[in-house]
Amino acid sequence: MHNDIKTTCPYCGVGCGIIVSPSRDGQVVGGDPDHPANRGRLCSKGAALIDSITAESRDDFRLETPLIDGTPADWPTAIAQTAHRLADTIARHGPRSVAFYVSGQLLTEDYYVANKLLKGFIGSPHIDTNSRLCMASTVVGHKRAFGSDIVPGCYEDLEIADLVILTGSNLAWCHPVLFQRLRAARQKNGTKIIVIDPRKTASCDIADLHLPLAPGSDVALFNGLLAWLADQAKLDHTFLTRHVSGTEDALASAHADCPDIATTAQKCGLSRGDVEQFFNLFADHARTVTVFSQGVNQSSSGSDKVNAIINVHLATGRVGLPGSSPFSVTGQPNAMGGREVGGLANQLAAHMDPNNPFDVDRLARFWNAPNLQQGEGYKAVDLFDAVATGEIKAIWVMATNPVVSLPDTSKVRAALANCPLVIVSDVVNNNDTLKYAHIKLPASAWGEKSGTVTNSERRISRQRPFRQGPALARPDWWIMAEIAKKMGFDHGFEWQDVAEIFAEHAALSEFENDGLRAFDIGEWAQTGKSLKPRYDAMAPFQWPASRHYQPKTGAKRLFGDGLFATSNRRARMVSLRYIAPRSNTSPDYPLIANSGRYRDQWHTMTRTGTVARLCAHRPEPLLEMHPDDARNCDLGDGDIARITSHQGTALMRVSLSPSQAVGQIFVPMHWNDSFSSASSIGQLVAPHVDPLSGQPESKHIAVSVSRFNACWQAVLLTNDVVDLQDVPYWVRTTGQGCNIIELAGETPIAFSTLLPDFARQNQPGIDDTNGINGTNGTNAINDIDLLEYNDIRRATHRYASIRHGKLGGALFVGPTRQTLGRDWISSLFGQNTLPTPDRMALLAGHLPDASAANDKLICSCFSVGLAKITNAICTQNAVTTDDIGRLLEAGTGCGSCLPELQDIIDTTAVKAAE
Ligand SMILES: Nc1nc2c(c(=O)[nH]1)N[C@H]1C(S)=C(S)[C@@H](COP(=O)(O)OP(=O)(O)OC[C@H]3O[C@@H](n4cnc5c(=O)[nH]c(N)nc54)[C@H](O)[C@@H]3O)O[C@H]1N2
Ligand SMILES: Nc1nc2c(c(=O)[nH]1)N[C@H]1C(S)=C(S)[C@@H](COP(=O)(O)OP(=O)(O)OC[C@H]3O[C@@H](n4cnc5c(=O)[nH]c(N)nc54)[C@H](O)[C@@H]3O)O[C@H]1N2
Ligand code: SF4
Ligand SMILES: [Mo]
Numbered sequence: 001m002h003n004d005i006k007t008t009c010p011y012c013g014v015g016c017g018i019i020v021s022p023s024r025d026g027q028v029v030g031g032d033p034d035h036p037a038n039r040g041r042l043c044s045k046g047a048a049l050i051d052s053i054t055a056e057s058r059d060d061f062r063l064e065t066p067l068i069d070g071t072p073a074d075w076p077t078a079i080a081q082t083a084h085r086l087a088d089t090i091a092r093h094g095p096r097s098v099a100f101y102v103s104g105q106l107l108t109e110d111y112y113v114a115n116k117l118l119k120g121f122i123g124s125p126h127i128d129t130n131s132r133l134c135m136a137s138t139v140v141g142h143k144r145a146f147g148s149d150i151v152p153g154c155y156e157d158l159e160i161a162d163l164v165i166l167t168g169s170n171l172a173w174c175h176p177v178l179f180q181r182l183r184a185a186r187q188k189n190g191t192k193i194i195v196i197d198p199r200k201t202a203s204c205d206i207a208d209l210h211l212p213l214a215p216g217s218d219v220a221l222f223n224g225l226l227a228w229l230a231d232q233a234k235l236d237h238t239f240l241t242r243h244v245s246g247t248e249d250a251l252a253s254a255h256a257d258c259p260d261i262a263t264t265a266q267k268c269g270l271s272r273g274d275v276e277q278f279f280n281l282f283a284d285h286a287r288t289v290t291v292f293s294q295g296v297n298q299s300s301s302g303s304d305k306v307n308a309i310i311n312v313h314l315a316t317g318r319v320g321l322p323g324s325s326p327f328s329v330t331g332q333p334n335a336m337g338g339r340e341v342g343g344l345a346n347q348l349a350a351h352m353d354p355n356n357p358f359d360v361d362r363l364a365r366f367w368n369a370p371n372l373q374q375g376e377g378y379k380a381v382d383l384f385d386a387v388a389t390g391e392i393k394a395i396w397v398m399a400t401n402p403v404v405s406l407p408d409t410s411k412v413r414a415a416l417a418n419c420p421l422v423i424v425s426d427v428v429n430n431n432d433t434l435k436y437a438h439i440k441l442p443a444s445a446w447g448e449k450s451g452t453v454t455n456s457e458r459r460i461s462r463q464r465p466f467r468q469g470p471a472l473a474r475p476d477w478w479i480m481a482e483i484a485k486k487m488g489f490d491h492g493f494e495w496q497d498v499a500e501i502f503a504e505h506a507a508l509s510e511f512e513n514d515g516l517r518a519f520d521i522g523e524w525a526q527t528g529k530s531l532k533p534r535y536d537a538m539a540p541f542q543w544p545a546s547r548h549y550q551p552k553t554g555a556k557r558l559f560g561d562g563l564f565a566t567s568n569r570r571a572r573m574v575s576l577r578y579i580a581p582r583s584n585t586s587p588d589y590p591l592i593a594n595s596g597r598y599r600d601q602w603h604t605m606t607r608t609g610t611v612a613r614l615c616a617h618r619p620e621p622l623l624e625m626h627p628d629d630a631r632n633c634d635l636g637d638g639d640i641a642r643i644t645s646h647q648g649t650a651l652m653r654v655s656l657s658p659s660q661a662v663g664q665i666f667v668p669m670h671w672n673d674s675f676s677s678a679s680s681i682g683q684l685v686a687p688h689v690d691p692l693s694g695q696p697e698s699k700h701i702a703v704s705v706s707r708f709n710a711c712w713q714a715v716l717l718t719n720d721v722v723d724l725q726d727v728p729y730w731v732r733t734t735g736q737g738c739n740i741i742e743l744a745g746e747t748p749i750a751f752s753t754l755l756p757d758f759a760r761q762n763q764p765g766i767d768d769t770n771g772i773n774g775t776n777g778t779n780a781i782n783d784i785d786l787l788e789y790n791d792i793r794r795a796t797h798r799y800a801s802i803r804h805g806k807l808g809g810a811l812f813v814g815p816t817r818q819t820l821g822r823d824w825i826s827s828l829f830g831q832n833t834l835p836t837p838d839r840m841a842l843l844a845g846h847l848p849d850a851s852a853a854n855d856k857l858i859c860s861c862f863s864v865g866l867a868k869i870t871n872a873i874c875t876q877n878a879v880t881t882d883d884i885g886r887l888l889e890a891g892t893g894c895g896s897c898l899p900e901l902q903d904i905i906d907t908t909a910v911k912a913a914e
Contacts, residue, residue, distance in 0.1 A: 178456075
């Protein structure tokens, strides 16, 4: 392709515009200066998109062909087989025995087809999505308060607000470009910023106040605020009288729950001073935006947390006004699009309701779909329970990895293992869920497919193809449409192009819409010749885009006129009481584990886990804990710990962190069985859900932590497939030249079996269990040099294999964590011949530049590590992030590392002062 292609980032819900341009060695990705979400900015993940595409081109990465029971098939066979098995299941067990589990990473058009096929034509209500784990509580909160699932504000509000509250949101790492916009606005306007989060996160870098509230206590905090605002006569009574119902009851509940600052502080585990400061800041700034995300949603009281936030905004008339709104930031690139097409089990397409017979009838007529049923389907956790009990006999998983991301994953595995028909559509050929699939269908990936996504501010943008995928990869909508037609659903799936699906979706949004269904994009409902060119040229726009109702098009904000989407057009305040999280500590499980995200990893790592520069930021998953807790558990920094919950056990390396409160640990959600032996966190999460939204409580897991008594630790560098079955602790990361695998065990094993060449050669004379003979030297067999060094006294072993002069693998074993520089060894893998000094250095365990060893990568754009930054602070007088940028370039690319740079400056200054 010769021209610039404008598309949208496939990661987070900020929905940044991207330009892909041709370059000498292929293509380059840059931020789109014209896209309103980012105006040219990108974060570290967006900036590394070309790296992830390069990784995707590797031979073993993509699912290249349909596989039926492990046998490659062409598409006609795969379609016929899938259709036949689904039809057979329906014939024998009825339509409700079929379920789909889909994802906010599908494009709107894919998502629309999935809902139409399952709900409308197969006639099963059981389609749910990973948005259940993500946005479901917000959907309930919005519907309860506004009558419809609508985000009233826009990104600009964060820039023009006087006060921005980030609650349950680590915006710096999870919505980095929005965070950059906020940072810039703060520099310009002095915006006040409050972070409400049990732990000190990177987002606190720009905060005036951090409230480390007790996990799960948000309802108490916002109830306390509501009661206090009422007592201080700070409510907007005119707005309440005209536009809100339920006020008195909500106020009474808030007063009963948290009558004063002291009670609020006590329930939230905060100091009175901090609570008072928060309340005063809220009262004093009419232009307030409250940004909320998973610390709010992923809770057994998630829906109530959302409404507690909206209550204070309604009570002060701060909804849908410039710089003034509650603001749910969505996670996935198309979490919002999924909600628009009714992706959740308790929604219908175009913001209609499966429990409303008029909506069901309307949709059935529009689709000409006689099988559409009234009523909700199973929500994700219940859906997989129904798979486990055998009620669901066929499940089709698309664009999500539930074996990693759902709670209680042991149960999910068992359910899938027993399910008679598991179909998985994915772009990769290996993830934890694909292992259970009878039918694997190769989907086209980002960069290859065409369609639309909706970001957090209701902005619909195009994703446009700019590269060829594997010959047999197909867009998800096409796969479903072909199977639908093969199942005998002749009408309704005949689209020739994705533009036609979008037009149908748009037509449905305005179909018999009396103006109350705010999701109206009827402007795009056209058909005919001009459809495709217009769709292809679509510039990003905010819905609604109505042909009939006000606001007709591109409204930045909704509800600013005080008219809501309820039948009486009044918003509703909800009466709430603080209820403690479901999973609580006990003598057996005395700590609370909170799980969340890292700056440079995306979810279950299927894509970001293959990019060296994204893996360098946090190569191993860390159990972050307060030093006091670590001491109680007999753990030190860098030790390996066993984390046990009622559900299961995981292993992770300990990182001491004063940012964690005593009694609370933080663990990443990303690692899985493809990247670790036992660091997948879903196996610890209890299936406790919010009673209204069905969203699991992944932020509050009662656990115990104990020592994993490593008697040896090792690092293995290789590109070969290694059998790690007998290694209890291993974590794999992608280095510049090879995979880097950290290993540890509680009992000795035969180390040489970990190095493929050693195992294959079955070397005589090498006895390498922990602490044995001292064979040192080189053995050459079949052009493979095997270097070996054993120091029995120190229990230290080093092995390297050189194939045809090139480094093939290196293994370093010792009693503690290996401290040698992985980057340098990893870089040797690219060299055609390994010079003798490097061979010697490998065996001696000495690095040419020892200071580079184990440096922690901070800036992934310019590959600047901690050592250089600390050096610049200590010896070159760098006192601001700008100084560091000038000296080292760090922080001047995407800016995602600025919070960490500031943190390093602060801690280095403190150390220097001590
Ligand atoms: N780098 C990166 N960015 C991403 C993603 C990714 O995988 N990686 N995923 C995207 C997706 S799908 C999503 S949903 C978003 C999620 O974005 P966020 O919600 O910002 O991310 P999390 O790290 O899951 O959780 C946010 C914070 O909630 C806090 N928290 C935990 N318990 C409580 C509580 O009881 N109350 C309060 N107030 N806070 C609490 C946690 O300490 C954590 O810092 O990120 C999106 N962006
Ligand atoms: N403990 C804990 N668990 C959590 C969370 C947490 O904070 N803590 N967060 C939850 C949240 S908010 C979310 S959103 C989920 C995310 O969890 P998942 O949705 O399970 O995570 P992903 O790794 O994004 O999985 C996406 C899959 O889709 C594939 N894929 C990518 N593009 C396409 C495509 O175009 N078509 C098809 N067919 N496949 C594609 C990818 O290869 C990958 O296998 O995790 C949830 N689970
Ligand atoms: S903030 Fe980063 S991950 Fe999110 S859309 Fe923008 S570039 Fe992509
Ligand atoms: Mo999410």
